[in-house]
């Protein structure tokens with residue numbers, strides 16, 4: 001069994017990236033459950049002044065990331081970069097100093113856009129940031145979904161479906177790779193090495 005937290009980089013009601021995450025479940029390996037996080041729109045702008053009395057919305061995000069065996073993030077691209085709301089969530093969950101929720105966490109990243117490049121530049125930026133946070137980023141090839149409006153649909157009951165077999169195949173691969181990363185415990189082992197080094201610096 002593995003519990004995966006899904007985070008959308010868009011807070012738009014009809015977000016394609018959120019729809020993609022809502023459509024993942026049929027492609028998950030056996031035993032994997034996927035819960036889509038609701039609430040990055042409730043996070044205040046990151047401000048160190050708030051760290052003494054951390055808002056409940058922040059605690060909820062941190063606890064959700066910590067409790068998950070792995071995370072999958074789908075990001076849009078805004079002006080060739082990741083959306084501010086997503087960067088804000090990364091920053092909040094990277095604190096307090098020395099207790100980042102991202103350290104060692106297996107993370108699979110995808111991106112989607114109505115455009116033809118599928119948000120690939122935002123995806124690369126996001127992967128770089130996650131690596132800096134010592135998350136264990138599932139390696140390539142990149143899963144970027146171009147012309148996403150033609151590949152995902154949401155019905156009147158709010159059920160999201162991936163309609164495109166090629167996209168479905170890519171997503172299946174990504175979730176299998178995430179499961180392998182969870183099983184291998186590579187992220188947690190990396191953190192052990194990191195902490196041993198940090199302890200040696202402290203003397």
Ligand SMILES: Cc1cc2nc3c(=O)[nH]c(=O)nc-3n(C[C@H](O)[C@H](O)[C@H](O)COP(=O)(O)O)c2cc1C
Pocket residue numbers: 010011012014015016017018076077078079080081112113114115116117118119
């Ligand atoms: C401020 C802004 C900047 C955008 N910049 C890009 C961009 O650089 N590349 C791109 O592919 N799409 C860009 N778009 C279009 C988004 O990909 C599109 O709005 C998408 O539907 C947003 O993701 P969502 O559906 O998950 O909310 C931009 C949209 C906005 C509002």
